[in-house]
Amino acid sequence: MTQEELQKLFDRYNRKYWRAQLPRYTVVISTRWHGGYCAKRLRVIFIHPDIAADDRRAKRTLLHEMSHASAPSGHGKLWKAEMWRLKRQGAPILETDISEYVSSENVPTRSDILQGFYDAGLELPDETWAALRRNLGYQHGLVDDHGRAEDRGVARLLEKCRGKFLKGQREAREMREARTEAISSAEIQRRTATLQPGRTRGKRDALGLGVFAVLSS
């Protein structure tokens, strides 16, 4: 399935199973995550190319991620309730898509934790690692209230979390820079347009709107 097909499927499933109440996510085929991943603040659902290549798996994975979009994080009760509802409504998922998460009820897995740190990096590009380690690390029970790791295994996991967090921050900064570049090139176009004689005011306004669209996207 192509990215465009997955995007259309997202819109169709949103109408069919959520009465179009889910916010619109962009579906991206990417090797960034194994399987699928729902980045809530970015409003992006990532699907691995191996999964996208298999229509049935692509549909199941998309519905799994869309259930994340509609429920609080993790594979807890609310996520499962969404999945059971989809199953009852005849959505193309399997019972095993839900039952494989039974043992992890409300307990974040190692990969949930790592994803959480990556997300935090995307969302907080200016936060220091020390502060995040204290806050998010404490929330996940990785460090005590003095910021100490419980044991060497946890310390190693924290190192991985740090890597994910810094990666998220790097990507957030790259996105911010790309956006700034888009704005300044639109600005240059607009200024060039005003310098050219014979251009109508309407034309300038149209370009001005273009800048606005970039700023608000």
Ligand SMILES: [Zn+2]
């Ligand atoms: Zn999941």
